[in-house]
Amino acid sequence: MFLTTAKPVYYPHKWCHICKDNAFMADYVTIILYTLTVVLGITGNSIVIWVAGFKLKLSVTNVWLVNLAIADLIFCFTRVSSLTQMLFFDHWQFGLFLCKFNGFFKYTNMFCSVFLLAVISLDRVLCIWQPILTKRQRTLWAARVVAICVWIAAILFSIPYFIHRRMYMDNNNLTKCSVDPKEKAEGYNSTKAALYSIRFLCGFMFPFTIILICYTLAGVGIRRTRLSGKSRPLRILACLVIAFFLCWAPYHCLLLVKMVDNENAVVKIWYPVAKGVAYFNSCVNPLLYFCMGLKARKGFRQSVMKVYKRALTDEMDGQMTHCKMEHINVAGAKKRDTLGPVDLVCCTITCNI
Template sequence: MTNAYQIILAKKILKVCLFCIDIWHDLPFAFLLTLNICCKFLFPVSSSCTMVSNISLFPAKPSKDEQAANVDMEAIMENISIILYTLTVVLGITGNSVVIWVAGFKLKPKVTNVWLVNLAIADLIFCFTRVFSLIKKLFYDHWPFGVFLCKFNGFFKYANMFCSVFLLAVISLDRMLCIWHPIFMRRHHKMWTARVVAVCVWIAATVFSSPYFMYRQVYPGKKNLTKCSLEVKEKTEEDNTAKHALYSIRFVCGFLLPFMVILVCYILAGVGIRRTRFSRKSRSLRVLVSLVIAFFVCWAPYHSLLLVKMVDNKNPVLKVWQPLASGMAYFSSCVNPLLYFCMGLEVRGRFRQSLIGIYRRALANVEEQMSTERSMDESITSRYSSAVAPRRSLDVAKI
């Protein structure tokens, strides 16, 4: 069985090498070959519809009805998920490493940088572990890495989810408090406080993710393929109480409650900005809101299908759309560096900017904007206090 998978992988590598050689020697033919491979990769059809060869870069299972020219939706979603997995590994490792380097070592130590560095660390660890999931996808969900890596991979998958959403909630709460209670935050907005909160977030994420390390198991599947999945032993086959409890905790604590906290905090922050007459569009505010929107857009389909799975785990919708939903959820780990990159990139001289310089400008803008809003709130609060104080003294004198 192992030799068979090695042969499959060797064929895929050989296909890529031949494809690169064709590009180098014959660009017109390479364009047609690229178009053919993309069509076969994204829209698998019957063997009678192929243009160049019967070997595809990522072989897909034929559709059940086996009608000519009938697109296999399940294979399409599987192939798109492989693309998303690959982008997650490549872009996520590169982008999050640069964010950690810039925010952690190139910028001055500030509270906002503590949040961003911890968020990037969680995403970086997650992207490294997605290498195993990518190999699993290429081998048709066969898991050759053993029990420990199966548990470890599942643990970090959900640890990243909980840690990221908790940190986004902390960032939104911190921003709201800085706008509404600037004097209080000026006194308590310290580096050691941010580090303690970050440690608490990691501990909470570890606690919520520990059941997935305990219950993740390797077991034999169909066609002698080894599977790695969540296996909760119940008293009867119909009893899914423990598994439904894990699904409910994941949905409520990992999606619903943090979303409500973030939504309320940013609404209050927006009202506070208008109250202080700071109505100018904030570039950093747009980026922070974009981080939240991107996270929930990527994870919302995953959690929606989770609810479907709780009701009916044999629903055909799961088989078609769950690979795509998982790929979108994984892709969220490399969205944050892309947003930082877009924010730090300037139109003028964009071809002469270094990658580190772009990220340094973006992350510095976030902290600078938050400091500006905090100082404006403090000045307005102090003016209000100075205006109220004489009135109070006059009232006391009259008494």
């Protein structure tokens, strides 16, 4: 097995035998998580991009999901060099550019993912609370522009990590790649604090505050208008948010501890595992789509392509047709500037949530 070739202990754990055993186990868990991320992430995200981007009629929601998959796919490719190092080498030997780019795109992926989830949440709230305005403004062109802006913002927030990541020689005269060099330059502590703060505040706390507020408002709007909250797109998007939180929360919690006490024994052992769990989020989304697209009655007699098509297709067309059959005059309601509950439901449905 490949695990027998690994050199799992990268950090000096001298506190006790229990700590050494935990460190050894943590390194193996990290290797397993990296392997799953690379194999499942590259395969799953490629399928999502192919299905949502080329096989289905493009919708606003799928624009977000395709960009999410692109970010995850590139990130999974960057983990190949890190996994190779963990399996076969005890030092970094892929050069300065890959050292910087690996760290840079790791954070680009994190920022891009959470920013897109925040955009999706805002999009949902607007669909529910401002259906008439949203119907006019919610176009594929606007979605693509917003997606480009998200990428630009994610890249800008990640540039400091590209600048400060470097190669250095450790105490054993081995080449390492990190933003935490052993020889601390003047002003290092303030730089590290700034990088950690950007990561935590802009990459986790602020976006998730927006997401929670948006989904709270969306829930209130759904109850108020009697719009069903059990549609597949709504469930998928909610699962994406929950998965991102569960995967990245341990990483950010240990990051806060690391800011206060960099020599903390728990951080030294479990921080690499927390990173592996966070990276695993890049292969979770395709798995969620697959599970959401499965039909239990058909068991395993379903093609992968059909399962993903079912998961990524907006299921609102039938409801829109039903609204038309009810002869609801949305244009008339717009002129009166008043919408009844049923009108609001149908206008919201046209957003293809």
